[in-house]
Amino acid sequence: MKRTTEQDSLYNNLEKMSVSELLQGINNEDKTVPSAVEKAIPQIEQLVNEVTRKMKTGGRLFYIGAGTSGRLGIVDASECPPTYGVPHDWVIGIIAGGDGAIRKAVEFAEDDQEQAWKDLQQYNINEKDVLVGIAASGSTPYVIGGIKKANEAGVTTGCVVCNAGSPLASVAQYPVEVVVGPEFVTGSTRMKAGTAQKLVLNMISTSVMIQLGRVKGNKMFDMQLTNHKLVSRAVNMVMEATGADEQTAQKLLDQYGNVREAVDNAPKKDY
Secondary structure: OOOHHHOOOOOOOHHHOOHHHHHHHHHHHHOOHHHHHHHOHHHHHHHHHHHHHHHHOOOOEEEEEOHHHHHHHHHHHHHHHHHHOOOOOOEEEEEOOOHHHHOOOOOOHHHOOOHHHHHHHOOOOOOOOEEEEEEOOOOOHHHHHHHHHHHHOOOEEEEEEOOOOOHHHHHOOEEEEOOOOOOOOOOOOOOHHHHHHHHHHHHHHHHHHHHOOOOEOOEOOOOOOOOHHHHHHHHHHHHHHHOOOHHHHHHHHHHHOOHHHHHHOOOHHHO
16 A cells, blocks of 8 residues: 555646645645644653653653654754753754765665664664654654664664554654645655654654753743844843843843853842
8 A cells, every 4th residue: 555655646737737826735735734743742742751751861862864854853953952052962863874965865875774773873872862763654764773773772762754554653662653644746755744743843852841941931041142133032031030121131141141040140139
């Protein structure tokens, strides 16, 4: 039976459509993605709870994937340090073919069942960690091979796939299956499947970081102040949290370097 991600598009003769028709068709398909993600929330919750448990005891979160899936994992991992002020080795994304594959596809890199585990050895992955394999098809050899080896090594494993009953989901301990149906362009899983994976990864990392105490109220109290926009946001956060005026808030940030420390060390008179 043909995998859902490979089934023919519900639309045909795309080259004969007007731009408006193309955009409407793509948008109509995109609207189905959040509801597919919603159905997977119980699975996502189990994975988040396990990742949180492991990271609270010093473990790390790894993502592995090929192509679009690998890139999405790297994006999610790379955004955790600036957003939540965590070390760069807390969440790690690895793509088949190495970092060069982020920009340019590496032929047949995803077909090597042994390479993912070799790549993970550079980080001394161990039983304290969690490895999440990302693959729209759920059949990528690179990812399946890495998950199997991780299971053998006592590493907790999860996955994010877009086909039901996939080989990857069958070997991952905490599978997340988001079945979004055929793509607008047949087989182009960078579209709905990629969108679904991005949403799920957002949910995983955000929920985990909140559980780890990296958010206060609804604010990113530990974000890195790497540009003027973020500095301005931080000043407002300090003002809101302490009652300080803008000048005092800026001085506190200059002195302590981040919102959390600035708020914690603000003079009592500023409240």
